[in-house]
Amino acid sequence: MIRQPDYDRAATLAYRCLLKLNITRLPVRPLEILRKCRNTVVYTYQQAAEFLHIDEAEFERRYGEADAFTIRGGEQYVVCYREGGNPARLNFTLAHELGHILLQHQEDAVADEAEANCFAGHLLCPEPAVTGKGPEEVAAACYVSRAAALAALGNRTGRGAEATVQKVEKLFEKRC
Template sequence: MDYDFIQRKVYDLIFTFIDSIPIDPFSIVSYFDSIFICSYKEYSEYYNISEDDVIRKFNSNEGFLLKCKDTSTNTNYYIMGYNQNKSKERIRFTIAHELGHFILKHNDRTSKNILNRYSLSDQETQHFETEANHFAKHLLIPFPIALYFKKHLNRFTAEIISNIFNVNFEPANYVFLNLNKLGDYSKKYFDSNIEQIILKKFNKSIAKILYKNRCLFCGHIFYVKDPKFCPICGKTLLLRESIDDIFPYFINYEDDNMIYSKIEINENHKAVKCPKCENEHIVEGDYCQICGMHTVNRCTFCHELLDGDARYCHECGAESTFYINRILTNYEGYNYLGKDDAPF
């Protein structure tokens, strides 16, 4: 098995379609016009057969990839099926596994429409299944990201991997054992350039897990390493919520956060359009070439780059450029603790 080839195929998908964890294999599949995805229930209803018939037809109670021919255009398309009765973690792995068959062109390499042990030799079946499993594990749990968590968490277990990447225990344990085997050789195993590109691409998702902070005064949730001030109200009453503290419960990717006005910014902290005149042709520099307004949110004292909703610097507490120019409205004074409990 060519592990490097499979890894390159995984990275191609990551660089093209993915920028957050947990990785959504359904979303990736949707980018391929030639793949139609359905549950066993939907397939059985469409063809007026039972779900047991579907399992028998494809010899799998997990999922399948069926290669079909559109005779009107003489082109191939694929039906990808999954058993909706499995756990959501198992379904995610099944979709990633079947996507592996598609990306690695297993159907084309065998000229078989259905890949199962009745149509393939035992050796072919084992080879293709091993490749698809390897593909799925590395897609759902990118090793560079898992290694980064290993280095920055006080505890690192298969259960934590399962929790972070929303996968079942088997692939999580596979990654955990392999990363432990690498030890000091991890720097040699990973291409440092690719690793840095991946970490930068997933920077926001990583920060949401490692650096979650909640202001106990205004209730704002933000993701910065070791902040000293709340970027919304400027107070210092902050609570860091680390995965080390909340595990083994769960990671909540949908935070019940307070919503404050904000300016949409890009990865360089520059406004997508001028917050004053709405000019969309933003040039280099910190100012709009039409009206002269600030287009980059910075701390007015230490010049730290800030998020689009930051009224105050999380490092020194000074006002931001967006706030001092009244691009952002004044903090309304919502008291997360309650008026009687606030220590101010």
């Protein structure tokens, strides 16, 4: 049976991440968060190729279909990402990979991808910070693409636990 995405869990975890790290300003920087994770190593594709002693072109040929990917080995994670391209898209992609780690995904299931997208959307575009704003304003403030901003404004799947959202609202009221 195909597992359905648990959007509430993903959204709640995103808000808990904001609270735990006391993130009160936009934009949220998922690369900085990933680098602070005790069980996670982050490499650019170039750094990963050097570490593996292979040519960067060969690394791209083997792994380059995705903008980023995460490898899990026991409790350790390695996140590799492609530098360059659209920086706002990379920001979302890295938040998506962080979602896979924090949600403890172990397979490449459709539900896992949906949950990681939900996590990334709520982490980068927290509801209290984007309510009442237009897509261009959200894209600029949250450092996401216009498509991600539209999704954040129009399709709030997984609002998460009401109490958690209210705590995030209080954090952002102090700063915004």
